[in-house]
Amino acid sequence: MADSTLEDQPLAADTFARLPQGFCALVTGASGGIGRALIAELLAHPHCKKVLAVSRDVSCLAAHPELETLEADLTTEQGTASLEQWLAQQLDGESEAGQPPALILNALGLLHDEREQLWPEKRLEDLSLAALTRLHQVNAFAPALLLGMLAPRLRRRTPVIFASLSARVGSISDNRSGGWYAYRASKASHNMLLKTAAIEIARRNPEALLVALHPGTTDTGLSTPFQARVPEGKLFTTGFVARRLLRVACELPPTASGGFYDWAGQAIEW
Template sequence: MDSGNSFRRAALFGSSGGIGAALCSALADRDVEVWAGSRAGLSPDPRCHAFAFDLAREDTIAAAAAAMADTPPDLVIVASGVLTLADGTGPERSYRQIDAEAMDDVFRLNTIGPALVAKHMLPLLPRDRRCVFAALSARVGSITDNRLGGWHSYRASKTALNMLLKNFAIELGRTHKQAVVAGLHPGTVDSALSEPFQSNLPEGQLTAPRDAAANLLAVIEGLTPGDSGGVFDWKGEPVPA
């Protein structure tokens, strides 16, 4: 494993979250030129180039891609997502709690949004060298590893995301022989997303954002084109489909 600076430029969609901000700084530490995207258009690190985007608005994603076209990234990370909606609606514990509008919002942010990022960013990736498109997924998106049920919208949105990543890997692999498309499970990270659910965690299971970023970058560095289409946890182990 090298020092993690094998990439020249990175575009990070979701830089305002705990993991996203930590990834921006970790990449900048490794002398990677970083584009840091958030809804507010503010960078968490002064070394990064800030841009504004909204996962629910394709035009903002297209504009961000156009701004990077002359100096395209070889690493794209989608680090955004939602577990609890802005109005406080949390993951459903029962099918009786399923609400169509809430489910639509979760899929728009966790599945459709990353797909639109892929639509506009995959064409920018270089064909002559290694490149990576990664999106934060979750172990609960695994169908075969589902033992508890519940969290219907969140689970299903991540399962759908994983299928899209597999599709993108197959398609991109036809033209980009050194490309990797992958989902990443960061573990339980001390962030706004996990905060409502931290009280029941066993001691030592919560990871600091800086450590999570280092773990994820180490996983990314170790991925090969043969891994493309898979989902991997923070230790680099495959997550079952």
């Protein structure tokens, strides 16, 4: 359950007021718990006309007339190329649906993988090149390459929001417990890449907002092995997190671009 001190209300009609009426949204990492919840909230809102969803496996996404899906692994060159080609087909036509995405939500993330024997490290001796490489590939490099691919579409001087999931453990100044080397480092890299991109994109489009968001501990497969340690009231549902992240992303002004915020809208130190 979410923190009872913060009301969990449905998204207001004016949540996406900064974006064009009938905007198009792009969600990557769409098959994860938070990704699916974000899609559900977008499809239920009258302001959003179309959702483009990308994941390695889209079979879990229910069919919807306003939802288009692409099965692609964005940690590979082939997957990135497939997305670029697909976006051109989806967005560059003459129809009304040919508008570039005004809201891009990156929900890609990896903390552990039993099949690949990847687990958060407790000590230096647990470090491996395989874990460091894989977590950086998913958590840092894939979002940065996604931004690079989308950059030409962000040049227009109209409001656009790129929100990418990060984690508080990626904050260097907030690191007081140690451990989790590869995950911490990959999220810190994610934050630096996004911050750097925000500076460049601001020169092209002062209406653009690029922001890193910490969702809190959410009841998904990523957190399942570690939920026993979560304090009472601090394990959030995916629906709650999706609504909070959408509110935060849409309430932040362009001057906040390149920032790092949590699900409650509080700034997180780098």
